Amino acid sequence: MLLWLAISLMTGAAIMAVLWPLRSRAGDGVSDGQADLAVYRDQLAEIERDRASGLIGAAESEAARNEVARRILRVAGAEAAERAAGGADRRRRVAAVVALIGVPLFAGGLYFALGSPQLDGQPLAARLDAQPSGADVAILVRRVEEHLATNPDDGRGYEVIAPVYMRLGRYEDAARAWQNAIRLDGSDVRRQNGLGEALLAQSGGVVTAEAKAAFEAAQAADAKDPRARYFLGLAAEQDGRPQDAAAIWSALAADTPADAPWQPMLAAALARVGAPAAPAPGPSAEDVAASQQMSAQDRDAMIRGMVDRLSQRLAEKGDDLDGWLRLMRAWNVLGEGAKARDAAAKARVQFAADGQALGRIDALARELGLGS
Amino acid sequence: MNPEIGHYALVLALAVAILQTVLPIWGARTNDAALMRVGPSLALAFCGFVALSFAVLVVAYVTSDFSVLNVVENSHSLKPLLYRITGTWGNHEGSMLLWALVLAIFGATVALFGGNLPARLKANVLGVQGSIGVAFIAFLLLTSNPFTRVIPAPAEGNDLNPVLQDIGLAIHPPLLYLGYVGFSVTFAFAVAALIDGRIDAAWARWVRPWALGAWAFLTLGIAMGSYWAYYELGWGGWWFWDPVENASLMPWLAGTALIHSAVVMEKRDALKVWTVLLAILAFSLSLLGTFLVRSGVLTSVHAFATDPTRGVFILGILVFFIGGSLTLFAARAGNLRQGGIFAPISREGALVLNNLLLTAAAAAVFVGTLYPLALEATTGAKITVGPPYFNLTVGALMLPVVFAMPFGPLLAWKRGDLPGAAQRLMLAFLIGLAAAGAAAYAESGGPALAPIGIGLGAFVILGAIIDIAERSGLGRVPAATAFARFRGLPRAALGAALAHAGIGICLLGIVAETSWNSETIVGAKVGDSFAVGRYELTLARLEPRTGPNYRELAGVFDIRRGGASVGTIESSKRLFTARNMPTTEAGIRTFGLSQLYVSLGDELPGGGLAIRAYWKPLVTLIWIGAVIMALGGALSLSDRRLRVGAPKPARKAVAAARPVAAE
Known part of the structure; x- marks a missing residue:
């Protein structure tokens, strides 16, 4: 304003x-003469x-x-020649x-x-004084950094900030933070993998010798760790040893449940080095169809799991209007009209005092055809 | 304060500048007093908006508002307050805004103090100033916007280039810009006169204070830049013939010619076309200087902007203003009425000689600076034009200027008496000769030209003193009368003598430093001693320290001369953590007019540090001379009286009385 x-x-x-x-026409300027x-x-x-x-x-x-x-x-x-032209008005x-x-x-x-008229000024002092909220990630990072500058031996601090650095694209800082965490709190799978990935991101996807050493350390701590194994396979591929890469990844695929989030990435990697997507013998046509069938069911199960968790969370702590609306929509999509109506009813109870919220609940219920 | 206020103020400044370009000139064309009156009020409004915009940016820097991209890129919250402020113009966008601010201040000054100007001339001048404002504000908004925001805002900035984290940044760019942009006023006067087709001795009188002011500021700006490079870069050099230095030297040479030819025009109504051309050239070279630094075409310590689209935009500005004004000049110069004749040997003749040599020197610098660029652009060949070229060409052109300098003020207007002037300068010449002889005797070694340079410097300084003594009639009239006359001397004459003496002083410093400076490069550990000139330095201790945004290693040296301790000197290397960049902080200690200069180099494999130490005799005279020159300019500027040449009547009165109508 x-x-x-x-x-x-x-x-x-x-x-x-x-x-x-x-405002006035009178000429009070100095003439040339x-x-x-x-x-x-x-x-x-x-x-x-x-x-x-x-x-x-x-x-x-x-x-x-x-x-x-x-x-x-x-x-x-010359003076006599000067005369104002007409048309002044x-x-x-x-x-x-x-x-x-x-x-x-x-x-x-x-x-x-x-311009950016919607933006206000953001002096640093005011941002640092503001109540910590999730909004200003840069300031939160800065606070942790300041804390670490005065307590350089707080391994936990480095461990907290390293993934944030990764998300902000500050890979060099992330690598340094993981190194500090390892130095202070010792090597473990999570830290070594974090370090390896930070180094990998820093080098633009190349598994450098340093990164490889980190993944090897992670594997040494847990021989079954899928992340370390995947990247060690990648290292072998980049070193020009596709057979080794195929071997590592095939072994990993054998240990990988079909619904693991990294499964598609692994399958793509295996296809790249020319190895079958699953351990030999190769799957029959029926198997593939079955797995597709399976995974569709699995997918359904997974979604239901998520919706159930949301439902549970709202039952415990019900002040999240958007959560309720999401829940209503989700049950409706899954064909569970009764559960959707139930969610709407619970939400109405929860927000009985809030006219605007009730309006939104009713609007969504109408949109989904849940009746009121 | 919300940065958006500054952003809007800048946009509004553009709107105001467009009106300032159009309305007053329209008023001048139609002789409309009301429209012409709009000029000053718009110039003041323009100044207000640009100043507000600049202030908002400074506040953003001081409060570390990292939602402003420019602040993120060039500041750091841990920087000391001074460098947070100066950091505002330690980058491309901010420095262009400073340029625009200085332009706006000059425009407002013309509006406020131009009361004695004819309304039409004033309107046209403000209109031309407005057009320069349009070009630069549009350049800022469209290619170099300092108010670009970044969301989400980072929590820390990238810090300012460490070389610029120095008090020099607070002084050098503002002074330099006052000089560069000051010539925009003389340019505006020249173009305004060409638009109106009317120019006379009174015009020169009105232009003179602006030319003098710009020249004095530019002199100080160049000197300050030179001293800054001297102590910050750690090489002990004070002039590198670096393209950016040349970029400031060219308008200085043209401006020096301008203030001299304007005197001829003011007093004798002669050299009009030439003076107008010089006014255009001085500003064109200032623009070129801006272009050379800003476009980043040149690699140099100053070139902190690297962006070809900006270069193209500035090229457009250059073509418009230089090409446009020269076209106007070509179209109108023939119509300018000439007046005032003079003999070759006369004050005017001496000033013409000065003008020819100075512009030739400017041309030499121009060629040496731009030829390598043009060659690289057309054939791809990279060549370096270095100090040998410049020393030879500029040196060869400047020596006659300096030698002729004491003669000029002693010659009468219109028709001078050279033998008489030479006779009066005989004393100065003999003392100069003696000084040269003494220098040759005292300092064996060094170039053979060095004693000649010393002699020339002494000759110039004494010549300036003799000029004043002659004008006071010292020796011819009683001392009391001479003193009264001295006090009654026009300040312009005193200023000129002072500035000329400044040149002589500067020359002494240059010759002494380049001829007899001694350099010692050693690897030293703590406790080691080495000799520099007549001094012996001992590395007493090395201290690691932590500054607000840097770490440094400081070396403390004990200085001994002839076995007796004469103090300590401290030199350090700093590492600025945010950019991971090192700088050297040279240790400088002044003894009389000479300096001892120590800078720390890299650590050596076998332990110890590489150390460069210099003994620089009379080096401070270089900058003292420049400051004296600027003081001379200021003194001359304070002369508010107007004067006209007092020609000696020629033996044939008719010849003198007949003005020459055409060039």
């Missing part, structure tokens, strides 16, 4: 800068001063005066209209194209 006030005031000032001088004459009269006085103080002789001053006098005569001749109107309409249109238009 303050911004709009400032913008209005500034625009007004700019318009006034044009309108104010236009007047200004020239002032200078030449000054020059005459100067010659006189120099002569009086003995800087120049009488003859010299006379010659100089003659020269200046000629300039004065020339000006007097029209010009003033044009100028006024341009100022009143042109300035706000031009400045406003350009500003909306270039």
Whole structure:
């Protein structure tokens, strides 16, 4: 709001800068002749001063005066020719209209194209003083960094901040944080994998010797760890040993449940090195169909699991309107009309005091055809 | 304060500048007093909006508002307050905004103090200034917007280039820009005169203070930049013929020519076309200087902007203003009325000589700076034009200028008496000769030209003193009268003498430093001693320290001369953590007018540090001379009286009385 006030005031000032001088037509400017004459009269006085103080002789001053006098005569001749052109009122109107309409249109238009009026200033001190909230990740990171600067031996701190660095794309910092966590709290699967992935991201997807060492350390801590095994396979592939990569990945695939999130990535990697997607013998057509069948069921089960968890969470802590609305929608999609109606009823109880929330619940119920 | 306020103020400044370009010139064309009156009020509004915009950016820097991209890229919350403020213009966008601010301040100054100007000239001048404002604000908004926001805001900035984290950044760019942009006013006067087709001795009187002011600021700006490079870069050099230095030297040479030719025009109504051309050239070279630094075409310590689209935009600005003004010049120059004749040997003649040599020197610098660029652009060949070229060409052109300099003020207007002037300078010449002889005797070694340079410097300084003594009539009239006359001397004459003496002083420093400077490069461990010039340095201790945003290793040296301790000197290497960049902080200790200079180098494999130490005799005279020159300019500027040349009547009175109508 303050911004709009400032913008209005500034625009007004700019318009006034044009309108104010236009308010009267009377010419009070110095004419060319007047200004020239002032200078030449000054020059005459100067010659006189120099002569009086003995800087120049009488003859010299006379010659100089003659020269200046000629300039004065020339000006007097030119003076008569000056005359204002007509049409002053029209010009003033044009100028006024341009100022009143042109300035706000031009400045406003350009500003909306270039500016960000929705943003406020964000001085650092104010951001640091603000209540910690999830919104300003950069400030949260900075707080942790400051904490670590004063407590450089807090391994837990490094472990917390490293994944955040990864998400922010600060891979170098992430790698350093994992290294510190390992140095302080010892090597384990999670930390070594984190370090390896940070190094991998830093090198743009190349498993460097350093990254490989980290994944090997992770595997040493847990021989079955899928992440370390996957990346060690990748290292073998990048080293030009596709057979080794295929062997590592095939072994990993054998240990991998079909619904593991990394399964598609693993299958793609295996296809790349020319190995079958599952351990030999290869699957029959029926098996493939069955697995597809299976995975569709699995998918359904997984979704139901998620919806059940949401339902449970809302039962424990019901003040999440968006959660309730999501739950209603989810049950409806899964064909569970009764459960959806049940969720709507529970939500209405929860938000009995909030007219706006009730409105949204009712609107969604109508949209889903749940009746009321 | 919300950065958006500054952003909107800048947009509004563009709107105001467009009106300032159109309305007053329209008013001048139609002789409409009301429209012409809009000029000053718009110039003030423009200044207000640009100043507000600049202030908002400074506040964003001071409060570390990292939602502003420019602040993120060039600041750091741990920087000391001073560098947070100066960091505002330590980058491309901010420095262009500073440029625009200086332009706006000059425009407002013309609006406020131009009361004695004819209304039409004033309107046209403000209109031309407005057009420069349009170009630069549009450039800022469209290619280099300092108010671009970044969301989500980072919690820390990338820090300022460590080389720029110095008090020099607070002083050098503002002074330099006051010089560069000051020439925009003389340019505006020249173009305004061409638009109106009307130019006379009074015009020169009105232009003169602006030219002098710009010249004085540019002199200080260049000197400050030179001293900054001297102590910050750690090489002990004070002038590198670096393209960016050349970029500031070219307008300085043209501006120096301009203030001299403007005197001729003011007093004798002569050299009009030439003066107008110089006014255009001085600003064109200032723009070019901006272009050379800003477009990043040149690799240099100053080139902190690297962006070809900006280069193309600035190229457009250059073509428009330089090409446009020269076209206007070509179209109108023939109509300008000429007046005032003079003999070759006269004050005017001496000033013409000065002008020819100075512009030739500017041309030499221009060729040496731009030829390699043009060659690389057209054939791809990379060549370096280095100090040998510049020393030879510029040196060869400047030596006659300096030698002729004491003669000029002693010659009369219109027709001078060279033997008489030479006679009066005889004393200075003899003392100069003696100084050269003494220098040759005292300092064996060094180039053979060095004593000649010393002699020339002494000659110039004494010449300036003799000029003032002559004008006061010292020796010819009683001392009391001479003193009274001295006090009554026009300040312009005193200023000129002071500036000329400044050149002589500067020359002494340059010659002494380049000829007799001694350099010692050693690897030293704590406790080691080595000799520099007449001094013996001992590395007493090395101390690691932590600054607000850097770590440093400081070396403390004990200085001994002839076995007696004369103090300590401290030099350090800093590592700025945010950018992981090192800088050297040279240790400098001044003895009289000379300096001892120590800078720390890399650590050596066998332990110890590489250390460069220099003894620089009379080196401070280089900058003292420049400051004296600028003071001379300021003194001359304070002369508010107007004067006209007092020509000696010619023996044939008719010849002198007949003005020459055409060039």
